[in-house]
Amino acid sequence: MNRFSAVVMTALVASLCFLDSARAANALETALVTCWSCHGAEGLPHDPTVPIIQGQQAKYLEKQLRDFREGDREDQIMSSMAESIPFKDLARAAELIAAKTWPARPVEGAPAAEPGVVATCKACHGDTLMGGPSPEGFAPRLSGQFAEYLDAQMGTFARGQRANQKSMTAMMKSLGADERSALAKYLAGL
Ligand code: HEC
Numbered sequence: 751m752n753r754f755s756a757v758v759m760t761a762l763v764a765s766l767c768f769l770d771s772a773r774a775a776n777a778l779e780t781a782l783v784t785c786w787s788c789h790g791a792e793g794l795p796h797d798p799t800v801p802i803i804q805g806q807q808a809k810y811l812e813k814q815l816r817d818f819r820e821g822d823r824e825d826q827i828m829s830s831m832a833e834s835i836p837f838k839d840l841a842r843a844a845e846l847i848a849a850k851t852w853p854a855r856p857v858e859g860a861p862a863a864e865p866g867v868v869a870t871c872k873a874c875h876g877d878t879l880m881g882g883p884s885p886e887g888f889a890p891r892l893s894g895q896f897a898e899y900l901d902a903q904m905g906t907f908a909r910g911q912r913a914n915q916k917s918m919t920a921m922m923k924s925l926g927a928d929e930r931s932a933l934a935k936y937l938a939g940l
């Protein structure tokens with residue numbers, strides 16, 4: 751092979767690889783269309799018991815999808831949904847979802863006063879409660895999530911039904927149902 755054809759070959763292989771990964775990303779985007787029927791095409795679910803996932807932390811989303819698949823987090827619908835994504839594509843799917851924009855949501859009423867315990871939450875969920883790496887794994891964004899969903903999840907931690915994060919279980923057990931509801935309302939209003 752002369753130098754010219756070597757250059758052409760290299761360019762050809764590079765563009766084929768690019769096409770290949772673009773096609774794989776497209777296939778994954780197509781697979782995710784099913785998700786938007788519940789999680790909202792523009793990222794805003796119609797049902798406030800379904801969480802906002804567009805714009806959520808990628809590493810957190812990836813862990814949840816694995817946990818649903820492996821039974822470490824239980825939800826019948828979500829377990830089968832997570833299984834619809836091939837294991838090797840979970841991280842990429844999580845990145846695609848995280849790269850979308852967190853939806854704007856009208857907030858009703860005046861902002862609630864910050865419950866004192868929120869200072870503790872910030873140690874892991876970040877100063878602005880937008881999530882990120884924490885001393886105990888990747889913490890999700892809480893600010894602007896639906897109050898109904900947050901309240902329900904805090905309840906499942908408190909009752910030991912969701913047991914995929916030990917500190918969250920301990921902390922939620924230490925709070926009363928009224929305190930958890932107040933927290934959920936506050937966080938949803940951010
Ligand atoms: C039929 C409705 C429905 C469909 C379709 C659906 N989900 Fe869900 N999803 C839910 C519900 C309800 C929950 C809350 C589960 C719980 O209470 O633990 C959830 C939770 C999640 C969570 C956890 C979010 C968090 O903040 O912890 C992720 C991640 C997720 N879904 C991703 C997906 C993906 C990816 C798809 C598509 C492959 C999908 N979902 C399809 C209803 C749905």
Ligand code: HEC
Nearest residue numbers: 867870871874886887888889890900903914915917918933
């Ligand atoms: C020691 C670190 C830590 C502290 C402190 C902490 N969290 Fe968390 N929290 C996490 C991590 C990590 C997760 C993700 C768990 C998982 O992997 O499923 C989480 C998950 C959650 C979830 C589930 C969100 C979802 O989308 O399903 C809620 C709600 C939550 N935390 C609320 C709180 C509140 C409210 C406080 C303060 C009272 C708090 N957390 C304090 C680390 C912490």
